[in-house]
Amino acid sequence: MTLRDYAIRYGFIVLLLGLVAYFAIAADGFVSPQSAVFIFQSVAITGVLALGVTATLVVGGFDLSIGSVATSAMMAAAYVMVVLEQNALVAVIACLLIGALVGLINGWLIVYMRVPDLLATLGMMFLLVGLQRIPTEGRSIATGMTMPDGSVANGKFSDAFLALGRHRFDFFIPNLIPVSVVVLLVLALLIWFFLEYTRFGRMMYAVGSNERAAELAGAPVKAYKIWAYVISGVFASIGGILLAARLGRGDIASGNNLLLDAVAAALIGYAVLGGAKPNAFGTAVGALFVGILLQGLTMMNAPYYTQDFVKGVVLVVALVFTFALSGRGRR
Amino acid sequence: MVGNAVFRVEGLRKSFGRNEVLGGISLELHSGEVTVLMGANGAGKSTLVKIVSGVYERGGGTMTLAGQDFAPNTPAEAIRAGVVTVHQNINDGVVADLDVATNLTLDRLSGRGVPTLFNPARVRREAKAVADRMGLAIDLKARVSDLSLADRQMVAIARALAHQPKVLILDEPTSSLSSVEADRLFALVDRLREQGVAILYISHRMSDIRRLADRIVSMRDGVVSGAFDAKPLDYEGAVNAMLGRKVHLDRIVVRSSAKAVLTVDGLRIAQGARPISLTLGDGEIVAVTGLVGVGKTALAETLFGVRRPLAGAMTMNGKPYAPRSAGDAIAAGVFLVAKDRATSGIVGGFNIERNVSLPFLRRMSSLSVLKRRLERATARRQIEELGIVCRSEKDEMSALSGGNQQKVMVARWMAQSAALFILDEPFQGVDISARRDIAAKLRASANGRATLVFVTELDEALETADRILVMSEHTIVGEHRNADIDLDRLLAEVAGGPLHSAA
Numbered sequence: 113m114t115l116r117d118y119a120i121r122y123g124f125i126v127l128l129l130g131l132v133a134y135f136a137i138a139a140d141g142f143v144s145p146q147s148a149v150f151i152f153q154s155v156a157i158t159g160v161l162a163l164g165v166t167a168t169l170v171v172g173g174f175d176l177s178i179g180s181v182a183t184s185a186m187m188a189a190a191y192v193m194v195v196l197e198q199n200a201l202v203a204v205i206a207c208l209l210i211g212a213l214v215g216l217i218n219g220w221l222i223v224y225m226r227v228p229d230l231l232a233t234l235g236m237m238f239l240l241v242g243l244q245r246i247p248t249e250g251r252s253i254a255t256g257m258t259m260p261d262g263s264v265a266n267g268k269f270s271d272a273f274l275a276l277g278r279h280r281f282d283f284f285i286p287n288l289i290p291v292s293v294v295v296l297l298v299l300a301l302l303i304w305f306f307l308e309y310t311r312f313g314r315m316m317y318a319v320g321s322n323e324r325a326a327e328l329a330g331a332p333v334k335a336y337k338i339w340a341y342v343i344s345g346v347f348a349s350i351g352g353i354l355l356a357a358r359l360g361r362g363d364i365a366s367g368n369n370l371l372l373d374a375v376a377a378a379l380i381g382y383a384v385l386g387g388a389k390p391n392a393f394g395t396a397v398g399a400l401f402v403g404i405l406l407q408g409l410t411m412m413n414a415p416y417y418t419q420d421f422v423k424g425v426v427l428v429v430a431l432v433f434t435f436a437l438s439g440r441g442r443r
Numbered sequence: 444m445v446g447n448a449v450f451r452v453e454g455l456r457k458s459f460g461r462n463e464v465l466g467g468i469s470l471e472l473h474s475g476e477v478t479v480l481m482g483a484n485g486a487g488k489s490t491l492v493k494i495v496s497g498v499y500e501r502g503g504g505t506m507t508l509a510g511q512d513f514a515p516n517t518p519a520e521a522i523r524a525g526v527v528t529v530h531q532n533i534n535d536g537v538v539a540d541l542d543v544a545t546n547l548t549l550d551r552l553s554g555r556g557v558p559t560l561f562n563p564a565r566v567r568r569e570a571k572a573v574a575d576r577m578g579l580a581i582d583l584k585a586r587v588s589d590l591s592l593a594d595r596q597m598v599a600i601a602r603a604l605a606h607q608p609k610v611l612i613l614d615e616p617t618s619s620l621s622s623v624e625a626d627r628l629f630a631l632v633d634r635l636r637e638q639g640v641a642i643l644y645i646s647h648r649m650s651d652i653r654r655l656a657d658r659i660v661s662m663r664d665g666v667v668s669g670a671f672d673a674k675p676l677d678y679e680g681a682v683n684a685m686l687g688r689k690v691h692l693d694r695i696v697v698r699s700s701a702k703a704v705l706t707v708d709g710l711r712i713a714q715g716a717r718p719i720s721l722t723l724g725d726g727e728i729v730a731v732t733g734l735v736g737v738g739k740t741a742l743a744e745t746l747f748g749v750r751r752p753l754a755g756a757m758t759m760n761g762k763p764y765a766p767r768s769a770g771d772a773i774a775a776g777v778f779l780v781a782k783d784r785a786t787s788g789i790v791g792g793f794n795i796e797r798n799v800s801l802p803f804l805r806r807m808s809s810l811s812v813l814k815r816r817l818e819r820a821t822a823r824r825q826i827e828e829l830g831i832v833c834r835s836e837k838d839e840m841s842a843l844s845g846g847n848q849q850k851v852m853v854a855r856w857m858a859q860s861a862a863l864f865i866l867d868e869p870f871q872g873v874d875i876s877a878r879r880d881i882a883a884k885l886r887a888s889a890n891g892r893a894t895l896v897f898v899t900e901l902d903e904a905l906e907t908a909d910r911i912l913v914m915s916e917h918t919i920v921g922e923h924r925n926a927d928i929d930l931d932r933l934l935a936e937v938a939g940g941p942l943h944s945a946a
Contacts (some may be wrong), residue, residue, distance in 0.1 A: 310811045311804035318801055321792035328749065328781050328788070329802040330770040389792055 121386035124433065128401050135408035137287045142411055145285055149293065155403035156292035157182070157351045157358075161374035162381070162395045163303045164347025168229070169390035171340040172320035173222065176233040178348040179371030180240035181214050185352025187244040189273070190253035190362025197267035204273070211349025212342050214240065214260070215340060219338030245364065253362030267358050277357030292354045296396075299347065304392035312437055316340060317389070332404055367418075377402060383433040402426060446798055449474045449641045450513075450526070455504035455510030456942030457490055464490045466665040472610055472641040477632060477655045480645045481685045481736075482662035484898050488645055491662075492614055496528035497521035503796050509609060522550070527608035529600050531615045539588040544570035546587055549604050573605045591641045600631065611635060612643045618736060629654055633786065646736040649939045651832065653678065661685040682734075682938045686901040697909045697926045700724025704893035705746075705764070705863050710755030712741045716917035718755055723863065723893035727884060730896045730908030731919075733937060738917035740782055741895040742866040746895070747779040748772035759862060773802055776862030780852050782897075788852045789840050795838040796822035799855045806859065825854035830880055846877025853881055853943070860891060867897045882907045901937070915939045 124209040135142045161178045168175040185207040192203040221232040241333060249260045280287040281294065307313035316324040319336050327333045351374075355367060380401060381394025405426060406419055414422075448471040450946065457465040465487045472478050482488045493499040494504070497515030506513040508524060515521035521528070529536055537546050547570040551557060570583050579601050581594055590598065595617060602894040603611065605742050613632070617625045632655055635642060636783025646652055652659065659676055661669040661684035669684025671677050709718040722727055734740055744750040746757070757764040759775055768770040772779070781787035790798055799822045800807055822836040829850045833843060840848055849869065856864065866885075870878045885894060885907060898904050904911050905925060913921035913936040921936035923929070 174773055309813055309815075311808045311813055312811060314797070315801075317792060318790045322786075322790045324787045325781075325790050325801070328747075328769050328779065330768070330773040332768070332770065339516060 117386070120433075121380075123386075124380075124383045124401075124430070125385070125397070128397065128404070128414075131401075131404060131408065134214070135404070135411070139408055139411040142408060145288060147407065149288055149290070150295065151400070151403040154291040154407065155289050155377075155399040156290075156296040157354050158370060158373040158377060158402075159296045159396060159399035160299055160351040161348050161353065161370055161393060162377035163299055164351075164400050166378050166381065166390050166392055166395045167303065167316070167340045167343040170316045170320050171337050171338060172311075172323070173229040173337065174233065174342040175218065175341060175348075176230060176371065176375075177214060177218060177240060178344060178351075178374055179367060180237045180244070180354035181211055181345055181348035182355060182370050183367040184214075184240045184244040185210055185349035186356040186359070186367065187247075187253060187362045187364070189353055189356040190269070191247055192254055193269050193273060194253050194267040195247075195259065195265045200270040203270075203356075207349045207353050207356075208346055209387055211347070211352075213345070213432055214348075215342035215345025216338065218345065219341035222341070223337050225270035229359040248362075250364065251356070253379075269356075273357055275353060275357070277360070292358070295350065295354060299350070300392060300396045303325045303343075304396075307392050312336075312339075320390075331402075336395040344389075363420040364409045373402070373423065376400075376423055379434075380427060380430040383430040386405045388434050398430070444857060448472065449509055451507045452491075452495070453507075454489070455494065455501055455506070457487075457494060457499065457502040464665050465502070468662070468665070470660060470667065472590045472621075472643055473658075474609075474641050475639045475646050476657040477642045479638055479652050479656040480643055480660050480662065481647065481681055482645075482650070483685060486662040487665040488662055488686070489614070490501040492528060492530075492612055492645065493774060495521070495526060496666055497526075522603075522606050522608075522675065525606070525609040526612070527603040527606055527610070528612040529596075529603050529614065529616060531618060533592055533599055533935045534913075536602065537595050539586075542582055542583065542585060542586065543574075543585050543590075543598055543725065546598050547573045547605060549602060550605065554633065573601055575599050576606055577631065591624070593620050593627060596620065596628065597631070600628075604635070610641045610643065612645070614645045614719070615647070616644075617648055625651065636922075649682075649734070652681075652746055679934050679938050683934050685932075686899075687939070693695045697924060698889075700727040700893075702726075704760060705877060706758040707746075708756050708758070708792035710742075710745065710757065711753040712738055712745050712750070713917035714753070719919050721912065721919060723895060725893060726890045727909045728741055728889055728894040728896060728907055729910045729912060730898055730904035730925075731912045731914055732898055732901060732904045733914035736838075737900055737914045739899075739914055740867055741784075741917065742914070743779060743865050743895075743897050746772075746863070746865055748776060750917065776860075777894075778802070778856040778859075778861045778864050780856050780864075780866040782871070784848055784852050784872075788855075789848060793838060794837050794839055795831070795833060795851055798851055799825050799836075799841060799858060801855060803859055821858050821912045825858050829854045829855070829884055844874070844877075845872045846874045850871045850877060850881060853884070857884075857888065863893045863895065865895045865897070868899065869896065869904050870898065878903070879906075901933075913937055 141147060161182060165175050165430050176271050188210055189207050191205040192198045192206050218236055219231055221227045222229050251257060255265065257265050259265055276291050279291050281289045283289045291327060307316065315331045316336055318329065319331065323333055351370065356362065359366060372435035377399035378390060378395045380398030381391060384389055384397045387394060402423055405422060409422060449915040450472040452468060452470040455465055465587065468491060480488060484488055497518045497520055507527060513524060513526070515524060538549065544567045548566050550581060557917060567583060574581070574583060579597055581597065582591070587595055587598060610828065616628055620628065632642060641649045643656060650786065656676055658670070658672040659681040660667055661681050663685055669681060671681050703722045703726050705723040707719060707721045709720060711718045715736070731742065741750060745752050747769060748771050749769050766773060766775060766777065790801060796819055800818045807814055807821070820836065824831065826836060831847050831850045831854065833847065840851065843851065853869065873881070896907055908925050910920050911923045911925055911933070913933060916939065921933060923933055
């Protein structure tokens, strides 16, 4: 490998390590278990969504509906527990079903109705943003709220459900690692293994790179594409569950940034290890990169309103890295 | 009949890297004549057209138009000078979302001295003038996307003719037209011929050529291999010159087979085509030859399950065989090396190893987890078997030459043993040594399966096959044992000549 190859392959990782080193020196208290956990926690939900959208990027698609799937799942969880007075398990299952169903519909629209992926999932995004407001006539869901028919909703978030957002596992230090971080790490490992080491993942990459060749190699291309959207939908709904558990209510105004942050993480992931292609490891690193940068800047007293700007800069740099430097742009 | 040569090409050369595509082409076009250019894929026709129309720069030689030196740097320059090309892909010549009138005057929308504002009335006026001159009877307000393919092509040609060219190049204009639609095109070509336009007509279709040609020029391997202008035109000679009939040096030992692997009975692959029946035997290599567009790929895809036959039945090793997908076919042991590896074979994001393992991932995994060691061992074995020139099995496909890329495609499907091995144009864009390697490999490994090779070039069939079938008009019109072939009869069948019509 030439120097240039090394730069493309490891440049982004080096940049990440450099960033950590810089903050370690410049920001007091950046190097501590609590700080590290905080970073992970801050990117957990975005990261889960980003891992899901990676699956659709792998088959050459895109899913813009993930943010609204997550917020719909959050509202559904709140509705199931607060209004229908069901337990945590029912709420979780309802959320996962919603995610899978939306994924199926997305896949069907794209594969069988031939709607371009961006447009189909954009439509689905709008549909869900509207749909999640209908059952409560646009109100947020919390215990004691008044329903449209005048009754009062008496259910409440079950403790088991809230634990998903608040419980912390011991890890050398008592009460260190939140459930959401564990979920992120487990899902990251799962999807990474799935994409890199199973024949399904391999075929999904083939579909994304040359659909006709994959079909002539005997792959059921349509099924693979639909499955990718189902994965994306289910991951997004898991993100929604974590969001609901963290907030403890069905907040109509939350989750605005989820889509953009998740997509940014997945696209930054293209640049990691010079793959110039969607990959689970890159996505996880991409999400962390953003988290570390924001945490570091916050600790150095950068105002909160600069955050989006910083994310944007990172994304643009990463994209230039991917498409110009490695010269292997695919999309 | 013989007019002045209005357009003259002499000693035209072009190379891409070390690969010489045109090796000194000389050609004359006369006013009021249709010169048909024939040539198999890779003969260099499209390169020639692209040089003449100003897309490529020529590597050497001269071109003159009406006595003046002709050296276009851009397509626009060529058009302005009076050399207009209508490309094969109809939709490249029109803008689907605009109406006919705008399409006809599209080339006047940009350039120097064009008013900034778009004046619909003026556009319609100019478009009407263009349409009238050509006798074009299409609603000028219709959107091009609502027109039939034939009408779109008329618009594309009319648009080209709005420049009042001296030379018109039509690149396989009938390849996607029905015969009625083609008749309209021929009438138009006749009209242009009378108006004194010099026409270069590129086609494989013998019926077109018989109908239109005043002269025929055959191309092969980047040189003119035959020019025919004596009446009556020698069509079979032209086909022969195009396909070539070099004495093949390494004459093969022809085998015949006793045990049938695949039996095809009454298979119809196109509307109005006569049914196909054939038997393929164990250990034999059968080549199917015929001109472009006679249904070779359709037959290959039908056998491979990606296209449904209209009628007929197939039997594989005694059992009924009716694949509904490529997956079905592969499970039954039918493998296809598809035509045009860049679009239907190579997965660009994968290295050699992963391209080789692609169809057999299920067999190379346990509990769906890939056995990477087995994958690598298979790739290494196949690289060795086919003599693929590469640094390692991790090389990207884009780093390989065309011949080696094709070897990877063949290696992919030879990694497991097939019952029926189909190769569709396996020698396209493959250098001579790789072609020899692949053919030798096919012959050496032929036992235990039936092998079916679809090729346009006769040489390739003669070099590889035990038996040669000839296709024309979506059916099989002739069969030859590759031992003492009656080449005249074979060529007549390929050309779809009287022998076939009488049959």
